[in-house]
Amino acid sequence: MLNTDISSTVDLPDTMHAIVLVEPNEQLSLSDVQVPLPTQSEQELLVKVEYVGLNPIDADLAKKGFCQWQYPHIIGFDAVGTVVKAAKGIFPNVGDRVMWHSNIGEQGVLSEYASVPNFAVSVVPDNVSGSDAATLPCAGMTALIAMKKLQISQGETIFIDAGAGAVGQFAIQFAKQLGADVFTTAAKGNHKLVKKLGADAVFDYQDKKLIEKITRELGPQGFDAVLDSIGGESTSRNIELMRFCGRIVCLKPLPYFDEKLLFKKSPNIGILSLAGAWLSNSLCAQQHMSFMSNQLLESLANKTIQTPAIKAIEFNAQAVSSALHTQINGGFTGKQIIKIA
Incomplete structure (x- = not known):
C-alpha cells in the first residue's frame, strides 16, 4: 500500500x-x-x-x-x-x-x-x-554508451558522423578524453565549433569528394571505430572507411549491406537504443541509466564537458x-x- x-x-x-x-x-x-x-x-x-x-x-x-x-x-x-x-x-x-x-x-x-x-x-x-x-539525458547517455560499446582506447582513430549534433558534440568530447584521434563531419559553419570541442579533423558533410578527402587525411589503415548516427547509405560508407575488424555503433536501423563489403571489412556492428533499458524490463539497465546520468551531471558540474x-x-x-x-x-x-x- x-x-x-x-x-x-x-x-x-x-x-x-x-x-x-x-x-x-x-x-x-x-x-x-x-x-x-x-x-x-x-x-x-x-x-x-x-x-x-x-x-x-x-x-x-x-x-x-x-x-x-x-x-x-x-x-x-x-x-x-x-x-x-x-x-x-x-x-x-x-x-x-x-x-x-x-x-x-x-x-x-x-x-x-x-x-x-x-x-x-x-x-x-x-x-x-x-x-x-x-x-544531457538522451544525447549524453547515447554518447557515453557508444564510447563503451566501441571500447575506445588511447591512440585509436574514431569517425563521428554529424559532429555538430547534440550526440556528436558529447561524443567528440568523450572520445578526446579517452585519448582518441577524432574525425568528424559538419556543415562548414560548424567547423570551428567541433574543433573547439576537440575534433582533430573536420570535413564538410556535403562535400562530393568526402571519402577521398577522409582517406587522404587518415591514410590507408582505416578507422578503428565509427559512431554512425545518420544511417542509410552513410552506414555502408562508414564501414568502407573502417579497418578490417573495426568497430561501428549504429543509432539507426541497419540498411541492406553488400555482401562483398561485409566480407572485406568483417565489421563488429553494434546497435544502440536507450529505449531498450525499458523495453527489456531490465531493472539493472534502468539503474545504469541513472549512474550514467550521475556521471554526466558530475562532468558538467566540474566543467569537464560542454553542453x-x-x-x-x-x-x-x-x-x-x-x-x-x-x-x-x-x-x-x-x-x-x-x-x-
Missing part, C-alpha cells in the same frame, strides 16, 4: 497542462490539453517538470507513433524538475531537483507534472542549471510542433529546450 505520509512544497492541483499527440501524423500536429495529475506507485516520485529537452526521436515518433502508446499520448523523454511528492523514506526527497530519461512505453514528460521511478533519476547539483541538465547551445522553446503545442519540424529537417545545431515552469 502506498505510504501517504508525505510532505509537499506546493499545493497540488487536480489537473495539469500537457502537450499531446492525438494520433501520429506527418504534420507533427500536437494539442494542448488538461489532464489529471499522474498517480504514483510506492517507488515513484511526482515531479514538477521545469525543463524538457527535445530529441530527433520525438519528431520521428510524432510521425509514426509507437506500438505501446495509447492516445492521446504525452510526448517527450528528457526532463528536469523538482520532486513534490514521494513516499516516506524514498530517495530523492521532496524539494530535490532531478533529471531523467523516461520510459518510451509510458506517458512522456511534456507536462507540468510527471511520475518517474525513484531509481531512474539523478539529483542535479546546485551549480548546474536546469536548462543545461535537460540537454550544446540552447534554444528556448515556449510551452505550447504550436511552438513545440514547429520545434519538431526543426529537428526532423536537419541542419540544426544545439539543443531545443522547453521551459515548463
Whole structure:
C-alpha cells in the first residue's frame, strides 16, 4: 500500500497542462490539453517538470507513433524538475531537483507534472542549471554508451558522423578524453565549433569528394571505430572507411549491406537504443541509466564537458510542433529546450 505520509512544497492541483499527440501524423500536429495529475506507485516520485529537452526521436515518433502508446499520448523523454511528492523514506526527497530519461512505453514528460521511478533519476547539483541538465539525458547517455560499446582506447582513430549534433558534440568530447584521434563531419559553419570541442579533423558533410578527402587525411589503415548516427547509405560508407575488424555503433536501423563489403571489412556492428533499458524490463539497465546520468551531471558540474547551445522553446503545442519540424529537417545545431515552469 502506498505510504501517504508525505510532505509537499506546493499545493497540488487536480489537473495539469500537457502537450499531446492525438494520433501520429506527418504534420507533427500536437494539442494542448488538461489532464489529471499522474498517480504514483510506492517507488515513484511526482515531479514538477521545469525543463524538457527535445530529441530527433520525438519528431520521428510524432510521425509514426509507437506500438505501446495509447492516445492521446504525452510526448517527450528528457526532463528536469523538482520532486513534490514521494513516499516516506524514498530517495530523492521532496524539494530535490532531478533529471531523467523516461520510459518510451509510458506517458512522456511534456507536462507540468510527471511520475518517474525513484531509481531512474539523478539529483542535479546546485551549480548546474536546469536548462543545461535537460540537454544531457538522451544525447549524453547515447554518447557515453557508444564510447563503451566501441571500447575506445588511447591512440585509436574514431569517425563521428554529424559532429555538430547534440550526440556528436558529447561524443567528440568523450572520445578526446579517452585519448582518441577524432574525425568528424559538419556543415562548414560548424567547423570551428567541433574543433573547439576537440575534433582533430573536420570535413564538410556535403562535400562530393568526402571519402577521398577522409582517406587522404587518415591514410590507408582505416578507422578503428565509427559512431554512425545518420544511417542509410552513410552506414555502408562508414564501414568502407573502417579497418578490417573495426568497430561501428549504429543509432539507426541497419540498411541492406553488400555482401562483398561485409566480407572485406568483417565489421563488429553494434546497435544502440536507450529505449531498450525499458523495453527489456531490465531493472539493472534502468539503474545504469541513472549512474550514467550521475556521471554526466558530475562532468558538467566540474566543467569537464560542454553542453550544446540552447534554444528556448515556449510551452505550447504550436511552438513545440514547429520545434519538431526543426529537428526532423536537419541542419540544426544545439539543443531545443522547453521551459515548463
